[in-house]
Amino acid sequence: MRQLFYMRALYLIYFVGIIVLGSSCSYKQNQILFEKKASTADTSISQPMPTVSYRIQPQDVLQIRNLQNIKYIVDESPVASNGNSANMVAGQGQTYQVEEDGTVALPAIGHVQVSGLTRTQATKLIEDLYRKTLLKDPIIELRVVNLKVTLLGEVKSPGNFPIVKDNTTLVEILGQAGGLTTGANEKNIKIIRGKDKDRKVAEIDLSNINSLSDPRTLLQNGDIIYVAQNKRAIRGENLQSFDTWIQPALLLLNTALIIFTLSRQ
Incomplete structure (x- = not known):
C-alpha cells in the first residue's frame, strides 16, 4: 500500500x-484594436478633431531652403555666423538654430524673430522678407527638425521618433514603431506630457474606435508614450x-x- x-x-x-x-x-494574445464602436449617445466621434500647430521656441533647429533656387538660403559651403549653427543636411537643406532671444540669423536678411510662430507663419514671414530684399517669388520650405516623441513599453521598436509634420497622431507613431507586441495592452496606452508640476497623463483605449478622434492623441514635442503589458x-x-x-x-x-x-x- x-x-x-x-x-x-x-x-x-x-x-x-x-x-x-x-x-x-x-500564451497567445489576439490584439483587439478599434473593435468597440461608437454608441448613439456618444457624439465625440462626429466632432472635428482640433488642429495642434507647434510654435517655434528658442533652441529649436530649423531646416530652411528655397525651392525656387537652391543657391539661395542653402549654400554648398555654409558658414556659421553670429553664433548661429548653420549646417548642411545632405539633400535636405541648411539648418539654423533659434537663439535664446527667439531670432534666427538668415543669409542676406539677418536676424528674424520666429519664436512663438507656427511653422506656416514663420515660412510666410521669411518668404516676405526675402521677396522684399533679394528674391522674386521665393518658395520657402521650413521644417522644425528637432521635434520628437519617446515610445516605450510593448511596441516592436521602442525609441525616439521624430515629428516630421503637424498633427502627427499616436496611431501614426505606433505604425512607425512596427505596431504593438503580442504582450501589449491596447486598452492602456499612456501619453505623458509636460514637465514637473505641469506634467499630465492621458490614458488612451485603442480598442475603442472613438480614440481615433480623441484630440489627446495628437502628439506634441517631448511626449512620452508608454504601452503597458496585458494581463496574459x-x-x-x-x-x-x-x-x-x-x-x-x-x-x-x-x-x-x-x-x-x-x-x-
Missing part, C-alpha cells in the same frame, strides 16, 4: 509539472519566474521518489 501511495504521488508530481510547463508555453503577458512572466525554481525542485523531488520507490521493492 505504501508503495502504491508513493507511485501515485510520483504521477501527481509529473502531472503538475506538465501543467505548469504547458501553461507557460501556451504579466501572467506569462510570472509563470516563467515560477518555472525557474519549480522545475529544479520537481526534478529533485522526482529523483528522490524514484530512488525511494526502487529501494522499497
Whole structure:
C-alpha cells in the first residue's frame, strides 16, 4: 500500500509539472484594436478633431531652403555666423538654430524673430522678407527638425521618433514603431506630457474606435508614450519566474521518489 501511495504521488508530481510547463508555453494574445464602436449617445466621434500647430521656441533647429533656387538660403559651403549653427543636411537643406532671444540669423536678411510662430507663419514671414530684399517669388520650405516623441513599453521598436509634420497622431507613431507586441495592452496606452508640476497623463483605449478622434492623441514635442503589458503577458512572466525554481525542485523531488520507490521493492 505504501508503495502504491508513493507511485501515485510520483504521477501527481509529473502531472503538475506538465501543467505548469504547458501553461507557460501556451500564451497567445489576439490584439483587439478599434473593435468597440461608437454608441448613439456618444457624439465625440462626429466632432472635428482640433488642429495642434507647434510654435517655434528658442533652441529649436530649423531646416530652411528655397525651392525656387537652391543657391539661395542653402549654400554648398555654409558658414556659421553670429553664433548661429548653420549646417548642411545632405539633400535636405541648411539648418539654423533659434537663439535664446527667439531670432534666427538668415543669409542676406539677418536676424528674424520666429519664436512663438507656427511653422506656416514663420515660412510666410521669411518668404516676405526675402521677396522684399533679394528674391522674386521665393518658395520657402521650413521644417522644425528637432521635434520628437519617446515610445516605450510593448511596441516592436521602442525609441525616439521624430515629428516630421503637424498633427502627427499616436496611431501614426505606433505604425512607425512596427505596431504593438503580442504582450501589449491596447486598452492602456499612456501619453505623458509636460514637465514637473505641469506634467499630465492621458490614458488612451485603442480598442475603442472613438480614440481615433480623441484630440489627446495628437502628439506634441517631448511626449512620452508608454504601452503597458496585458494581463496574459504579466501572467506569462510570472509563470516563467515560477518555472525557474519549480522545475529544479520537481526534478529533485522526482529523483528522490524514484530512488525511494526502487529501494522499497
